Structure formats: structure tokens, C-alpha cells
Amino acid sequence: MTTKKRSTGLTAVCDAWQLVDIDVTASFPIRPYTAVMAEVAKRIANGQMKCEMVHAEGEHGQFSIAHGASMAGARATTGSSGVGLTYAAEVYSPIAGGRCPIQAVVGDRTLDPPGDFGSEHTDCLTMRDNGWIFGWAQDAQEALDNSLMYFRIGEDPDIMLPQIVAMDGYFVTHITQDYEVPDQDLVDRFLPPFKPKFRLDVNNPVIMGPQITPEMGPPLEWDRNVVMQRAKGKIVEVTEEFGRLFGRHYAPFVEEYMTEGAEMVFLLQGAHAVTCKSAVKYLREAGYPVGMLRLRWLRPFPDEALQAIASKFKVIGVIDTNTSYGAAGGGGVLLVETRAAISETPDKPIVQGFTSGLGGEVISHDEFFRMAEMMRKTLEAGQLVQSSTWVNFNDYV
Amino acid sequence: MAKSYPEVPFAAIVPCPTVENDKMVTGNWRSVRPVVDMEACTSCKLCWLLCPDASVVYDEAEGISFNLKYCKGCGICSSVCPVDAIRDVPELDFID
Amino acid sequence: MTLSVEVDPNMVEITVWTRGVTLAKEARDVATLLAAAGASEGKYTQSFDNYVDLPDRIGVACKSYARISPEPIQTFYEYENGHHDVIVLAEETLIKGQRYLDGAKPECVVVVNSAREPEALLRWFEPAESLPLVKALACIDANSFGAGVTLTFDGTEGASDDTKIGAGVGAAVAGAAAKASGCVKLESLLAAADNKKAVQEGWDQVRVLPFCDGKPNACETPS
Numbered sequence: 184m185t186t187k188k189r190s191t192g193l194t195a196v197c198d199a200w201q202l203v204d205i206d207v208t209a210s211f212p213i214r215p216y217t218a219v220m221a222e223v224a225k226r227i228a229n230g231q232m233k234c235e236m237v238h239a240e241g242e243h244g245q246f247s248i249a250h251g252a253s254m255a256g257a258r259a260t261t262g263s264s265g266v267g268l269t270y271a272a273e274v275y276s277p278i279a280g281g282r283c284p285i286q287a288v289v290g291d292r293t294l295d296p297p298g299d300f301g302s303e304h305t306d307c308l309t310m311r312d313n314g315w316i317f318g319w320a321q322d323a324q325e326a327l328d329n330s331l332m333y334f335r336i337g338e339d340p341d342i343m344l345p346q347i348v349a350m351d352g353y354f355v356t357h358i359t360q361d362y363e364v365p366d367q368d369l370v371d372r373f374l375p376p377f378k379p380k381f382r383l384d385v386n387n388p389v390i391m392g393p394q395i396t397p398e399m400g401p402p403l404e405w406d407r408n409v410v411m412q413r414a415k416g417k418i419v420e421v422t423e424e425f426g427r428l429f430g431r432h433y434a435p436f437v438e439e440y441m442t443e444g445a446e447m448v449f450l451l452q453g454a455h456a457v458t459c460k461s462a463v464k465y466l467r468e469a470g471y472p473v474g475m476l477r478l479r480w481l482r483p484f485p486d487e488a489l490q491a492i493a494s495k496f497k498v499i500g501v502i503d504t505n506t507s508y509g510a511a512g513g514g515g516v517l518l519v520e521t522r523a524a525i526s527e528t529p530d531k532p533i534v535q536g537f538t539s540g541l542g543g544e545v546i547s548h549d550e551f552f553r554m555a556e557m558m559r560k561t562l563e564a565g566q567l568v569q570s571s572t573w574v575n576f577n578d579y580v
Numbered sequence: 581m582a583k584s585y586p587e588v589p590f591a592a593i594v595p596c597p598t599v600e601n602d603k604m605v606t607g608n609w610r611s612v613r614p615v616v617d618m619e620a621c622t623s624c625k626l627c628w629l630l631c632p633d634a635s636v637v638y639d640e641a642e643g644i645s646f647n648l649k650y651c652k653g654c655g656i657c658s659s660v661c662p663v664d665a666i667r668d669v670p671e672l673d674f675i676d
Numbered sequence: 677m678t679l680s681v682e683v684d685p686n687m688v689e690i691t692v693w694t695r696g697v698t699l700a701k702e703a704r705d706v707a708t709l710l711a712a713a714g715a716s717e718g719k720y721t722q723s724f725d726n727y728v729d730l731p732d733r734i735g736v737a738c739k740s741y742a743r744i745s746p747e748p749i750q751t752f753y754e755y756e757n758g759h760h761d762v763i764v765l766a767e768e769t770l771i772k773g774q775r776y777l778d779g780a781k782p783e784c785v786v787v788v789n790s791a792r793e794p795e796a797l798l799r800w801f802e803p804a805e806s807l808p809l810v811k812a813l814a815c816i817d818a819n820s821f822g823a824g825v826t827l828t829f830d831g832t833e834g835a836s837d838d839t840k841i842g843a844g845v846g847a848a849v850a851g852a853a854a855k856a857s858g859c860v861k862l863e864s865l866l867a868a869a870d871n872k873k874a875v876q877e878g879w880d881q882v883r884v885l886p887f888c889d890g891k892p893n894a895c896e897t898p899s
Contacts, residue, residue, distance in 0.1 A: 461750040608773030609735035
């Protein structure tokens, strides 16, 4: 029986963790992730959850503890935000390369300097090349659902990759929302117990992470490349299965909103897509031929899914709520990835970048309207007017 | 209309206050105000020593007084006074 | 010509001011209760804390918000109340030296948790230029009804708060705010709150001072 609940995105992930009966979680406080730490501790104290909670001395320790637990065969979780994520940087590749499917929950937070609790996607994105699979949830319900789906995808014996359930700090982590907690029965049918093929066991000793000679490197990394590509098919399969079982049908990679007859589309991820959809409705009413694409996965980046639809549009306005100083095109990560994904697509659209929502700032309806006006100018010009626009800093309308 | 952002200093480096930090005035955090009974006060200066915001002022001639621009009404001075010379009075009882 | 539209024009925005750590939960409870009451009346609602205030500093002024709208809320993630219809000061001293009237809408109602009469607070009710926006200033001595102020960090960090909603002064303040502003019905609030007696007492005992054109008690009574 589903339970209706009104709470935050992080509580929703704790609900998911409770349903899948995680074995171990490693904690260390950093806002906004701290809510998870507090919530899990509370549930263990009142008997709702039965996992081991190990309090680390820092995020590097946190991720290492989860890594170790996973190596021993436990369903392990952890999480962090902002500079906490970058502090753990050393361990990401070992975890992914070691094929330990831990799940990290991330409430985004701007990287220092100076101190700012507000949301920005840069923290997760700086770690994107390490071999984890991850994407952003736009609301509490999707955060819960993503957590369930990511366990299923990550722990699949054909995949075995760690996952990050990311969501915008404050917007999704702290603003209470209505969502449904699914039935335990359904979750048990959806996610089998975690039984990895290899684990640290004194009765069957293995060595994990030995020293290698250079010629073993490429084949090991080719394997990691193969599995990352294979994950795309698994994502489609699991998202469809989730829809059949739980009744919530997500587009596997790219959510399309009002793209019918749209000549220009916003492309973005996470919470701001919710405001974007509202802005698109108003813009359509006012005659702007605009729609929205919402990315649900950043790694693996959905090349094929984007290529299949890109040529329907003439302009894509990519909104980056992140920074990648000095990147090609002068914008953020999504701009680079999107341009690269469709660079060889026939009749490809013009791709321009917007940087907005940095520092945890809201992206208001007015700002979406202004971005739409700028995209319209690009549409009229038939070519890029400005490669990258930092909204409110170098707008051209 | 583009939103205009505040002027920010280079690398967020700001001068360090040496006497007072007038960018963070905290007098309006206060819901009670300390009042000292000069008759009872022995000038032991424990309140001056222990105020976490350095908002107790001691002057040889004037004795103990409070920097109301910054005093947050935390109540440490009134609770450490060994002769109970300091009372915490609701802030709105004062007409200023 | 960039598009300009009024978004969520019929939404009622309630902003609750409070003091960090010692009273933050009470503000959240007022917002939660009013939003829950609105939801039971079939409205679309939101209740949440401001994130920027850094409320884990004892005594700092910080805010919680409730929003009640007849239509689905479009500014769901625009996280600061821009235009306040109801302004609640959960601690009386907040009336002195805080900019609670910034962004107030015309006909806004200000409700203060205070044992004093609204008239006694007038000397600090500012800024003068904003007073024409005020429809009423109301006082309720909620401290005498609450079961005691509940200290908690939970909600500030975004975790779920298990302590009873409105167990402290929140219930009475919510009752007073509802009566003074009419934003929700009494029955809805009674159904949502744990401490129903305090809600009723807040509703019954709130003292409302009406304003007209920025002056208290200056409204012409119909003959």
C-alpha cells in the first residue's frame, strides 16, 4: 500500500534506503546532506532501519568506508555535498573501477570559495569522469524513484557500478513536497538482495585493487568503457520495468515537455526544470515556439537519445547551473556535452549556452522569459549570436 | 530587466574589523537587554571578560555599561555576575 | 520585447519571522499549520524555511514561509516570498529593527506574539512609508498558551521533524494569524493542529488594531 507523505527530497531518499534495507551507511555532516545523516540516525534509533551507521572523520573516510563495506558484500550508501564531494575525490575511481555499486546521495552545493550553502551542480560534475553513473532528480518523488532505480541498475550483475542520486541543494533537499512511498512488497519484487559475485571473505580470499603492469591497464579500462555504454540499455530496461511495476513512467534519458511544434528548446537538469516548465507554458501562450528537454542522466551521457530528437529543433538553449572555467564555448559542462553529442547530427540545431542559478539563486520566470527572448534572436539570426550567456551579466536583450 | 548583483571585492577578501564590525550589527538579535545595578556592582569585570561579543564596556570612571549596538541579549553576563547585579529586561520595555 | 506576466496572482503568502534555534521550530509550525489547513480546504500549499538566513545562530532573525493558492503553485522553487499578505512575528522584539514590511502587499496583516496591546507596539512599527500597506496589526500572547518553546535543529537541516506540530507557541499564533487575516478557516486549522485548545484560544483572544491609510483606528465606520 503506498503511503502519501509530505517531506523533503532527502527524506524521500531515506525512505528508499529504508525500503531496500541498506546494510551500511557512512556519514559525515555537511549541509545540505546533513539531513540524511540526521534522518537515518533517527530511524536507526527508533528501530525503523537496521543498518550499520559509521560516522567518518571526513568525506574521504566516508566514501572509503562505504567502499570497504561494499567490498565485503554489503549494500552500502553514503552521501555528501559541495566541497565534501571534492574532498573524497581520490576514492571515486577506485570505487567505480573496483565495480562496487555503492549509492551516494548528493544534495548539491556550491564549491568554495567562499562559503555558500546554495545549490550548484559543479560539485558532482567535477567528478564526472570517474566512472560513476548519475543524474539529477527534479523533485522529491523522483529522488525516491531514482534511488530505487539506481540500486537496480547499479547492482545488476551485468553492470556493477556505483551511482550518485543527485538533487539540487535546498530546492529539492529542503522544500517539503508531496510524494508517495511505494509498498515494501513492490520494492522487494523490483530489487533483489545484493549478492555480488566477488566479495572479501576469509573462506574465499580475493585481492581487490592489486598493483598492475601497464599492459593490463587498457583492457581493464576498456571493460569500464564497455559497461558504461552497456548501462544505457540497462537504464532503458529498468526505467520501463519501474513504470510497469510502480505506475510512474519516466522517460529513460530525456524528458520532453511541449516539444510538439517547438523550434527552440531549453535543455537543463534538476529542480529548475520545474520552474522552466511553468515558464514554457506562459511563453507558448505568448507565441514563443518553445519547449523543454530535461536530462535525467549525465553519465552515461545520452548521445543517442539526444541525436534522435535534436534535428526537430532549430535552437537548443542549454542551461548550466554549474561552472567549468575555461571550457570550450565559455559556458558550463552541459553545453560542452550537448554540443559534442550532436556535433555530427545532420540538420543539427544551433546550441547556445546560458549559465544561471549559480550560488543557489533561484531561476525566476522572468529569467526564463529573457532567455527565451535571447533564443528567439538566435532563431531569427539563423546563427549563434553569443556562444555563452551568463544570465544577468552579459545578456544581449 | 537584468538583475543587478552587489559589488564584490577581489576574491571575496574583506578587511578584518579591528574595533567593530559594522557590516554585522547584531543589536537587533536581542529580545532581552541587560541592565546593571550600579549600587550592587563590584567592578569585578567577570561580565566584561566573559561576554562572547565583547559588548560589555568597562570604564574606570563610568563602570560597567553595555554596547547595545551589538549586544545579542544572550544572558551570559547576567548569569555569571557573582552579586546578581545584572538583570535581563524585555527589550520592548525600553523606549528607544 | 521580453515577456512579462504575473505568476501566481491569487496566491496568499504568509511570512513568519522568528529567532534562530530557540524559536525556529515555532515559526515552522505556524507555516506548516496554516499550509496544512489550506490544503484541507482544497487549496494548493507549500510550507518551507528560508535557506539563506542561516538560522543555526541563536537569536538571529529568520523566516519560514507558507503559501496558499487556489491554483497549482508555479513559483514552487522560487524560494523566497516576494509579496507578503500575512506577516507573523513569532517573538515581539522582532517588531523593532527588522525589515518585515519590505515587499508587503497592500492590505497586509501583521500578527505579533506579544502580551502587549497593538497600540503599545506602534512606536516601533516601521518604516512609516510602508504603513499604508497595512490593514491591521494584531497581538496574541501565545507564550501563555504554548506548552513551552521546543528547541530543535531538525527542520533546519531539512530532516523530518517528529516533535508535535504546534505544541509550543505555534498553535496559538497560527490561530491568531488565521483570525486576523482570514487566510484559512478555524475548522481547518483545528483539524490540522495537535494542540487544538491553543489554536482556539489564539483565534478567540487575538487583539486586532485596524489601519487605514497608514493610521491605526482611522477607518470610517459605515453609518
